[in-house]
Amino acid sequence: MSVWLGILFFILAGFAFSAIGLGLSFLIHPRSKNRFKLETYECGLPTIGPTWVQFKTQYFTYALIFVIFDVEVLYLYPWAVSFTQLGFSGLVKMFIFIFILVLGLWYAWKEGALEWR
Amino acid sequence: MKQLQGCADMENSLELIAFFLLAGSLLTGALMVVTLKNLVNSVLSLIVVFFSLAGIFILLNADFLAAVQVLVYAGGVCIMLVFGVMLVQRKDMRESNPVNRRFLIAAPLTGALFLLIGLVAAKSPWVKEAGEVPENTIEHLAPILLRDYVIPFEAVAILLTVALTGVLLLVKEVKDNGRSS
Numbered sequence: 001m002s003v004w005l006g007i008l009f010f011i012l013a014g015f016a017f018s019a020i021g022l023g024l025s026f027l028i029h030p031r032s033k034n035r036f037k038l039e040t041y042e043c044g045l046p047t048i049g050p051t052w053v054q055f056k057t058q059y060f061t062y063a064l065i066f067v068i069f070d071v072e073v074l075y076l077y078p079w080a081v082s083f084t085q086l087g088f089s090g091l092v093k094m095f096i097f098i099f100i101l102v103l104g105l106w107y108a109w110k111e112g113a114l115e116w117r
Numbered sequence: 118m119k120q121l122q123g124c125a126d127m128e129n130s131l132e133l134i135a136f137f138l139l140a141g142s143l144l145t146g147a148l149m150v151v152t153l154k155n156l157v158n159s160v161l162s163l164i165v166v167f168f169s170l171a172g173i174f175i176l177l178n179a180d181f182l183a184a185v186q187v188l189v190y191a192g193g194v195c196i197m198l199v200f201g202v203m204l205v206q207r208k209d210m211r212e213s214n215p216v217n218r219r220f221l222i223a224a225p226l227t228g229a230l231f232l233l234i235g236l237v238a239a240k241s242p243w244v245k246e247a248g249e250v251p252e253n254t255i256e257h258l259a260p261i262l263l264r265d266y267v268i269p270f271e272a273v274a275i276l277l278t279v280a281l282t283g284v285l286l287l288v289k290e291v292k293d294n295g296r297s298s
Contacts (some may be wrong), residue, residue: 007175061284061285063200064197064284070192074185085259100275
């Protein structure tokens with residue numbers, strides 16, 4: 001439990017840090033109200049069209065591939081924690097696991113899914 | 118002995134504080150998910166919900182589950198949701214999650230469901246003295262995964278690869294259709 005206590009203090013310190021910064025700036029900042037302050041900042045120029053633009057679908061491919069390898073990390077984690085106990089056989093088994101997944105990555109590469117079009 | 122007791126008390130009260138902080142941020146985040154007008158902001162508060170849930174898992178000594186929660190839910194699922202929302206957005210994103218009159222039906226229904234679950238939870242005989250919960254679950258998990266269940270473990274890799282190739286095939290088909298039309 002005591003290990004996690006540090007994380008709790010870290011979270012509290014993070015909250016305090018941002019709260020103090022925002023609160024202080026709220027207290028001491030000069031006040032001037034005009035509608036230009038609420039506009040979206042884009043290199044100092046007025047924005048053209050709505051700022052909530054639609055994303056390119058290409059991003060979604062990356063997101064999907066990311067999720068696959070995100071799940072892979074999940075299986076790497078327990079192996080990495082008890083790496084020394086599992087020994088050489090654990091290493092071999094993990095490499096088989098990674099190899100199967102790299103096949104998928106190789107296929108993605110071959111199909112040009114990683115190229116930006 | 119008395120000192121030990123005091124130490125345990127302090128730990129318990131700290132756990133209680135942590136639980137209330139986490140439960141508070143979880144409920145606030147969940148409320149923001151349903152009430153915020155912008156769907157992207159809703160997804161961002163969903164990430165807060167998932168992180169708080171991971172904290173509650175840590176309080177229950179389920180550290181691997183917490184890692185799963187952060188990696189898969191806060192990382193993977195929320196990124197999918199953000200992209201899903203931004204790809205299929207409606208005209209104005211600021212009005213993409215409007216409140217409508219259906220909450221008048223939904224609120225009593227969910228309230229009744231909550232009452233039912235609460236009743237069942239209050240009536241069921243909980244096992245209060247389970248065995249000792251290990252401090253770290255991951256160290257016990259790794260030998261099970263990599264020694265006793267190696268074949269299912271490698272099958273997971275095959276399953277993930279199949280999912281990846283399926284994704285690529287689907288994306289390719291969508292792209293080809295887009296080009297021809």
